[in-house]
Amino acid sequence: MKMIKLSLAALMAVGVGISLNAADKPKVTLKANRTLVFNKVPPKVDSLKDMLTEGMFYGRIRINTFKWDWKEETSKNQDNWAAGFGGSLLYKSAEYKGFSGMAGLYTSQSPWHMDDADVGFIKAGKDTTSRYNVKTTGDWGMTVLAQAYLQYRINKTKFRVGRQIFESFLTKSNDTKMIPNTFEGFSVVSKDLTKTTLKAAFFTRQKLRDHTSFHDVITFQDASGDSWANNDDSAINKALNYNAFVNAGLDPNHDLVILEAANKSIKNLKLKANYTAVPDVVSSATLEAHYTIPVGSFKIVPGVRYMQQFDDLGGKLGAVANLKDDTTNYTNPNSLDSWLFAARVDIKSNQAWKFRIGYSQIADEADIIAPWRGFPTGGFTRAMAQYNWYANTKTYMIRGDYSFDKAGLAPGLTAMFRYAIQDFDDNKPGVQADTQVIHLDAIQKIKSFPGLEARVRIGIASGDPQTGAVTKADPSYKEYRFELNYLF
Missing domain, CATH: 2.40.160.10 (Porin)
Structure with a gap:
């Protein structure tokens, strides 16, 4: 793990040097919501060899700091702060006969932090670290392969399988901290119909921003009752916990199904419909x-x-x-x-x-x-x-x-x-x-x-x-x- 972190830092340093000497438009830019816009993408190629050698790297160095000041401190609410230093290195392969791939390695390090025992008090800055890792190992750093997928494109339709970002009404990367929210599974996005975007996905696992491993899409807590080991999103429904499912004779492992359509066929009118389900x-x-x-x-x-x-x-x-x-x-x-x-x-x-x-x-x-x-x-x-x-x-x-x-x-x-x-x-x-x-x-x-x-x-x-x-x-x-x- 230490070698991965050092390698990522070295690649970023090389990227900075290359970028400083470049006079053209940046390969990638940020939207206001912190999601990436890829201005330059790899070309279509004629061989498997070129599919890899003609791929492109995209680097990002980021720092996020947080200070939370309660008006009244209680046993549950304590003033807190957090800081994350790190970034990401993404690789997009070139496209060969419709096939391509992408991998994204992310890291967030917190060399300065609150005491281990106080990690549960951190509010907005909790996504700079993994509370579960701090509690179990004392490690305030995170490094994770949050994206790794294969893609097949036919015309304006893209099929993806693996770890990926999927933006829909209820599923977002929400990449405002250090590491995005991603999912494991299969998705398809099509723009073949005029002024219409169709999306569908079947996901078996999710990785929240403060996790280094993928977990269930809705189950709170694990078999031991640990609140930070499974889906511990701030908006989780705590009644939908592991032991509650098991005690009711239900499977605590779930899938996420998404269908979405957006249309602009009528002048000045934007329509969107979404269906999201945990069966x-x-x-x-x-x-x-x-x-x-x-x-x-x-x-x-x-x-x-x-x-x-x-x-x-x-x-x-x-x-x-x-x-x-x-x-x-x-x-x-x-x-x-x-x-x-x-x-x-x-x-x-x-x-x-x-x-x-x-x-x-x-x-x-x-x-x-x-x-x-x-x-x-x-x-x-x-x-x-x-x-x-x-x-x-x-x-x-x-x-x-x-x-x-x-x-x-x-x-x-x-x-x-x-x-x-x-x-x-x-x-x-x-x-x-x-x-x-x-x-x-x-x-x-x-x-x-x-x-x-x-x-x-x-x-x-x-x-x-x-x-x-x-x-x-x-x-x-x-x-x-x-x-x-x-x-x-």
């Missing part, structure tokens, strides 16, 4: 539509999303409605049936700014299940580090984006502001207290050094603690993040 546990169907209305030099874009969640357990596990395993005052504690509605309106300038107002509502039934890093309210009302898809939750949000670069004020600088009011159910003790959230985000691309950019993120949550029949702790905190990326 015999839970499934969901989602419809989404966005329509662009040109108004002079502006565009007004209203959008809606409706998601219906279906219970496929039939009460076999008992109380499952709450993600945190406390179903007090839930309409039907033994059912996962629920729904979500969200709406937004974007006003976009042709120049430098965009404004959004959004709303979301969750049925007073079950919490929405989404432990695959795709956020059910994302793009409408979700703010940084927030989970606002608990039952009977209403959220209101305003957002503003401004490009100082396009305005000619500051080269390479963009900023974003979000303000959200989260109205949770006051009668459900398993749900947090109401909060108001302010989120500031700024990205600075260093144009004199292509491939290098910095990002600052600030989150401020002000909560309304409760006392009385239902007691809820003060959820207020301040969070600070700083990130550096260099791509070559």
Whole structure:
């Protein structure tokens, strides 16, 4: 493992040297959500030998630091910090008769960190390390082959098998920390139909960002009851745990099935439909539509999303409605049936700014299940580090984006502001207290050094603690993040 880390560091160093001498466009760039855009890809070749020798490497050096400051510390909530230093080295082979492949090696090292015993207190920065590895071996570093797949392309349809990133409504790479969320299995993405994208996937395993091995797609805890050894996503449903499945005579090993279609055939209208299921546990169907209305030099874009969640357990596990395993005052504690509605309106300038107002509502039934890093309210009302898809939750949000670069004020600088009011159910003790959230985000691309950019993120949550029949702790905190990326 030490040799792998040293080799990765050496290859990155070579890549930096090559990139510094290059005057052309970077091979790869970043979107605002930190996903990669491959500007240059390997060619099609005529032999198996050239398939390997004509492949391309893509490097990324990254630093992520986090500071979390609770307003009131408790035995469960302690001020915390984290830092990750590392990056990734991806290799894409050339394409031979439709066949190609890709491998991605990632590392996150934390030479400076909290005490081992305090790793469980880390909030946003937990994805810079593996809590399970820290607890069991004391190792704060992670190195993992998170992507390794074979691909076959025919026309505009791509088939992949192996470890891969798969972006859909509920499955995202969510690559905002050090290592992306990836899956093992089979997928197909087709753009052969005009203005239509079709996606399908069958995954048997998932690897969250803070894991070095792949695990079940939905089961919480392992046979020993360890909370960090299986799917320990922040949005996991804790009632769906290993021993609960076994005690009910059910298989604790699950698969994930995804079907998605997006269409732009009607002018100015974007349509999307998604079906995601863990067979015999839970499934969901989602419809989404966005329509662009040109108004002079502006565009007004209203959008809606409706998601219906279906219970496929039939009460076999008992109380499952709450993600945190406390179903007090839930309409039907033994059912996962629920729904979500969200709406937004974007006003976009042709120049430098965009404004959004959004709303979301969750049925007073079950919490929405989404432990695959795709956020059910994302793009409408979700703010940084927030989970606002608990039952009977209403959220209101305003957002503003401004490009100082396009305005000619500051080269390479963009900023974003979000303000959200989260109205949770006051009668459900398993749900947090109401909060108001302010989120500031700024990205600075260093144009004199292509491939290098910095990002600052600030989150401020002000909560309304409760006392009385239902007691809820003060959820207020301040969070600070700083990130550096260099791509070559």
